[in-house]
Amino acid sequence: MTSTAMLTDHYELTMLQASLESGAASRRSVFELFARRLPGGRRYGVVAGIGRVLDAIERFRFGPEELEWLRAHQVVDETTLDFLASYRFSGDVWGYPEGETYFPHSPVLVVESSFAEAVLLETLVLSILNHDSAIASAASRMIVAAGDRPCIEMGSRRTHEEAAVACARAAYVAGFATTSNLEAGRRHGIPTAGTSAHSFTLLHDTETDAFRAQIRSLGRGTTLLVDTYDVAEAVALGVELAGPELGAVRLDSGDLGVLAQQVRTQLDSLGATGTRIVVTSDLDEYAIAALAAAPVDSYGVGTQLVTGSGHPTCGFVYKLVAHQDDSGRWVDVAKKSKDKESLGGRKHALRRVVDGVAEAEVIAVGAPPAAAHDDAPITTGERLLLVPLVRGGETVSAEPLERARARRARSVAELPMRGRQLQKGDPAIPVELPHQRA
Structure with missing residues (x-):
């Protein structure tokens, strides 16, 4: 002890x-x-x-x-x-x-x-x-702003390693659906989730090679990060490789509201009507509320969560x-x-x-x-x-x-x-x- x-x-x-x-x-x-x-x-x-x-x-x-x-x-x-x-x-x-x-x-x-x-x-x-x-107080405000859309806690790299575990626990109490932190999952039984970062795409010679490797390893239901290079090209590539069964695409930069609308339209035109859109990039409760009308399916929240949103x-x-x-x-x-x-x-x-x-x-x-x-x-x-x-x-x-x-x-x-x-x-x-x- x-x-x-x-x-x-x-x-x-x-x-x-x-x-x-x-x-x-x-x-x-x-x-x-x-x-x-x-x-x-x-x-x-x-x-x-x-x-x-x-x-x-x-x-x-x-x-x-x-x-x-x-x-x-x-x-x-x-x-x-x-x-x-x-x-x-x-x-x-x-x-x-x-x-x-x-x-x-x-x-x-x-x-x-x-x-x-x-x-x-x-x-x-x-x-x-x-x-x-x-x-938990900041996380609750984010959950209220998100409505029925789930939130993912992903702030471990923005705080002390032990604080990261406590943050994941507090966010889960406040309504967050999952955490990226494995120790929080092991210690507190919180569901964990995660796929890949930009480094995975950059490691491979082409985006095609990166997506193909991820889909082969993790399945068609995986989430592809599509803003390393060109978003529209990456979305088209992802659906081409995974088919309409592609689980989700993640947007981590740019005007998320505009991009989400463009990506939704593109996914639907490609027949991937069930492919979800996950947005990240320094979201707080105000940014989440501003995306209420956008075709977003879930939010990944990091820095603003683990710092109590100010x-x-x-x-x-x-x-x-x-x-x-x-x-x-x-x-x-x-x-x-x-x-x-x-x-x-x-x-x-x-x-x-x-x-x-x-x-x-x-x-x-x-x-x-x-x-x-x-x-x-x-x-x-x-x-x-x-x-x-x-x-x-x-x-x-x-x-x-x-x-x-x-x-x-x-x-x-x-x-x-x-x-x-x-x-x-x-x-x-x-x-x-x-x-x-x-």
Whole structure:
């Protein structure tokens, strides 16, 4: 088991050392992860990475190698090292289930344990959820723009190798059909797809040789990349070699809308009416929306997806909102810094739905109701958003990606029509905060 304990910031350990010295480390505490606003005037965000967070918490252990490095670099004292040697998260975690939409101040993750146990998780959970939710939020917008046309995740070469796997996972949660990343397929069971790049065509003496080799090896249903030289000539060649059974052609440059129309007309005239058109080339949600009227069958998305389409982080923060004092009484606490205020007190959240349409995110102070979370759609009423993820240090809510994927589709479909627009604007639904209802 590879430890995740060192995927953290230095100050987590210095706070731990100081709180052990003061005696406050053992105080029962509640931390919440939330975003103060949605990035770029977006209407909603999508939670992704919960499954990765749960796995990372389970693997948060300080073994001999980690402890020796901390000792050698004098990061913390021996008392703190002794604490870390036996560290096991034994608290409780609640969160929005993976695939759920979120809004400003939604308590996406709630961690309750001793201060010492909870504070060490700050950087780890922030790094995972800020990244994965940013990718899923961008991917969801692309899926909405694409309508019934499938999207292929193909951004591995534009990001860190491990981030590429996480991106593929988050994109799949958000509705992408396949990924080009084989490790994502192996690790997470995501369907993979891929054919060839321009280098394959350039390797051969002629385009004919390249296409013939690909069709012979991969079959007539393969996808031919047709813009290495002349698009019209390549399309004609592809149909000549594969016949009308040619699976698809891919366009990766030029005016994609115009080219797609020209290629569709050409394919149909050649009898290849079932040959699909796949477009790639730095697509984002706006480019996909602009191609809605074009005869395109699917989209391959890379750079813009793995960079969050201009917003590679969600702005999530992880703040202490309540703790017990020495007498065991709970005390609500809140940061009052200008432009960075937080709301004190442990929260729970409800989504108010009327006639199948979400009307508000209701955030209240207090422990969540005891009712179990139910993924069944609600026509009218309120549904709980926080679900138990960890109880007493044990994961209780592991689920397959397919369930998160279905949840994302339901949650987005539940939003009012204005909430699915790509234009900048207010959140899709109002967020009712505790002080607004006082």
